[in-house]
Amino acid sequence: MYAILSTPNFHHQAQTLAQKLQLPLHTEKSTDTTFYLYYTENGLNLIATHLNVGPLHLDFNHGVLHQRLQRATISKEPLARAVGLHKNPNLHLCDTTAGIGREGCLLASLGARVTLVERSPIMVALLNDALNRCNAAWRERVILIAADSRNFLATTKEHFDVIYLDPMFEAHSHKAQVKKEMQYLQALMGPQEDADALLTVAINLKPGRIVVKRPLKARCLLDKKPDFCLNLAAYRFDIYLS
Ligand SMILES: C[S@@+](CC[C@H](N)C(=O)[O-])C[C@H]1O[C@@H](n2cnc3c(N)ncnc32)[C@H](O)[C@@H]1O
Incomplete structure (x- = not known):
């Protein structure tokens, strides 16, 4: 394959x-x-022969990812507020579902120290390649770990102020124009049914805050009511305080 x-x-x-x-x-x-x-x-690329889209290539120095980081501010980025960067601009965060690193690196560019954890070796290779080529100052605040976050969190000695979870949303067939990155993630990972278990391990670690990204109408992970939610147009952040 x-x-x-x-x-x-x-x-x-x-x-x-x-x-x-x-x-x-x-x-x-x-x-x-x-x-x-x-x-x-340009570096490492991924092509899926069965998808009707071009190759996936991650680049934090140019293009869409770069522009997004350039434009970002703590006050304008809902994720930055959700993780509490406006209160603690240097917080230490574990992004347990790194994916293409867009959100984790965004938070690093806004001041957070970020440990990215990703279990797909293919995504890790692409992300590692992009981080190695990255010449931005925030790069030194990012560590990439190739692991299943459930194992990583269960064994780490690190203390995290915030743990962030962005498990794969279910693909909806009527949303045919899912962005290229998401098409690749969905094709590579398939359905993921262990997000509840990931939240359980995160809770056991007792960080100051856990933030979970969910589709607007989806149930809460573990059916656990968050302390508060930040609702956006297409998704929401469920926020659990310790
Ligand atoms: C929706 S994507 C995350 C996108 C990411 N927030 C971004 O900004 O690029 C979910 C990613 O989490 C990874 N993932 C899911 N469960 C994981 C786990 N238990 N440990 C490590 N990675 C996991 C998947 O392989 C996938 O790459």
């Missing part, structure tokens, strides 16, 4: 990544592989 594609000038990097991820190395695309990771001059 997954493979690394060796491209003319990047054979060595492709070989190293194939060994690291224990994935086959192909020199051309084959029909039995759905996802290919490959290098270009």
Whole structure:
């Protein structure tokens, strides 16, 4: 299903990544592989042969992700308020569902120290590549851990002021124009039914605050009523205080 594609000038990097991820190395695309990771001059890319969208490439120095970080302020970003950055601009946060790192890096760019945890080795490879190329000052406040957050939180000695959860939302077929990034995440991860368990482990760690991103009408994780909610147009943040 997954493979690394060796491209003319990047054979060595492709070989190293194939060994690291224990994935086959192909020199051309084959029909039995759905996802290919490959290098270009820009860095690492992911292409899904069954999706009708271009490659996924993460870049914090240019483009959409960069612009979003450039524009962000604590007062304008609902997530920044949800995690309490307006009260403690240097807080230490664990983003337990790093994904493409958009939200975790946004919070780091606004001053937080952020531990990103991601369990998909493919996403970790893309994110690691983007962070290695990132030349922004906030980069030094970010650590990326390749792990299942349930295991990470159960064993970490770190103290986090805030734990953030953004589990995959269910894909709704009528929302055909889901953004490219989300299409890739949904195609890679499939349905995830362990978000309740992740909240349980987060609660056990007793951080100052836990923030969970949920679709507007979805039930609360663990059916646990939050201390308060921040409702936005398309989703809400459920906020639990210790
Ligand atoms: C909706 S995406 C998160 C998007 C992210 N907030 C962003 O801004 O890019 C969910 C991600 O969480 C990851 N994930 C879900 N459960 C996890 C767990 N228990 N441990 C680590 N990663 C997890 C999935 O692999 C997926 O990449």
